[in-house]
Amino acid sequence: MSFVDIQQGKLAFTPDREKSRVAAVVVSVYVLAILGAAVSPASADSLSRSLDVNGTPAEVWSAIGPFCAIKDWLPPVGSCTEDGRTPPTRTLVTKDGSATFVETQTARSDEKRSYSYMFKSSPLPLTRYNSTIEVAAKGPGQSTVTWSSTYTPNEGKEKEAKEALSGIYAAGLNAIKARFAK
Numbered sequence: 001m002s003f004v005d006i007q008q009g010k011l012a013f014t015p016d017r018e019k020s021r022v023a024a025v026v027v028s029v030y031v032l033a034i035l036g037a038a039v040s041p042a043s044a045d046s047l048s049r050s051l052d053v054n055g056t057p058a059e060v061w062s063a064i065g066p067f068c069a070i071k072d073w074l075p076p077v078g079s080c081t082e083d084g085r086t087p088p089t090r091t092l093v094t095k096d097g098s099a100t101f102v103e104t105q106t107a108r109s110d111e112k113r114s115y116s117y118m119f120k121s122s123p124l125p126l127t128r129y130n131s132t133i134e135v136a137a138k139g140p141g142q143s144t145v146t147w148s149s150t151y152t153p154n155e156g157k158e159k160e161a162k163e164a165l166s167g168i169y170a171a172g173l174n175a176i177k178a179r180f181a182k
Contacts, residue, residue: 044128045158047165048148051173052138055180060143061113061135064176067105073179074172089120099123106130124164125157145176 053060064073067088068080078095082088087108092101100121107116114134122129131149138144147169153161 044150044152045162046148046150047162047169048146049166049169049173050144050146051177053143053145053177053180054141054182055143056141057113057135057137057143060145060176060180061110063179064133064135064145065110065113065115067108067115067117070172073175074168075175076168076171090117107132124161125154126151126161126165127154128152145173147173 055063063069068082068090070090070092071077071080076094076099077092078097079093080090082090087105089102089104092103093099100123102120102122103117104120105115105117107114109115112134113136114132116130116132118131119126119129129149129151131147133145133147136144136146149165151161151165
């Protein structure tokens with residue numbers, strides 16, 4: 001039971017009342033944590049694919065490093081246009097014209113032979129897509145091309161998002177490998 005201390009002008013609690021109040025706060029925090037987990041968005045996912053290529057890193061980077069060169073090595077891409085700004089944004093349209101991707105370059109290192117980009121818009125069932133393409137030395141006259149990303153799949157579309165990206169990565173990496181086949 002609580003009572004008001006008239007001389008001090010404040011509310012005072014008995015030990016039992018204080019324990020009940022602490023328990024109520026703990027239960028409230030626990031319930032909020034459970035409710036927050038239930039309504040949280042799909043969690044982030046990642047994907048990384050690598051393939052060895054017959055070609056020096058400089059040769060491979062020369063072919064795939066320009067931001068719009070993707071139209072030359074990713075089979076579904078029919079066209080790529082850059083906006084000429086810094087950082088550049090490219091618009092990719094599939095060969096059949098059914099899909100458009102708008103991507104902004106977020107990092108680039110010609111020295112390290114890598115660039116990163118993010119989707120501004122895409123028909124894929126995902127958000128927060130950030131990707132990096134890089135070329136590293138594998139051995140004499142050989143390179144490893146790695147395409148990796150982090151993204152958040154749309155709720156209920158986790159498998160579809162991963163399968164779509166896996167297919168895109170496989171098509172691109174295989175086309176690069178075929179281009180440098182000796």
